[in-house]
Amino acid sequence: MPTPITSDAEMGALLARAGFQLTPEQIAEYAEAYGYIVEMSARIRGERSYMVEPAHVFSFPTEEIAR
Numbered sequence: 001m002p003t004p005i006t007s008d009a010e011m012g013a014l015l016a017r018a019g020f021q022l023t024p025e026q027i028a029e030y031a032e033a034y035g036y037i038v039e040m041s042a043r044i045r046g047e048r049s050y051m052v053e054p055a056h057v058f059s060f061p062t063e064e065i066a067r
Contacts, residue, residue, distance in 0.1 A: 008031050
């Protein structure tokens, strides 16, 4: 899990390093949303079984094929 960002200055430095040129208001919005982004990325990167996307699993009854 990433290190939590605790201040707007820290978020501003991170965004500047990524190449963004934002106003202080925009940086504050990113800092506020950061916790939600961390939660979402943890869910996306979590463990999944093959049943998560059952649309990719096909099985045909043998009776239907034999006819």
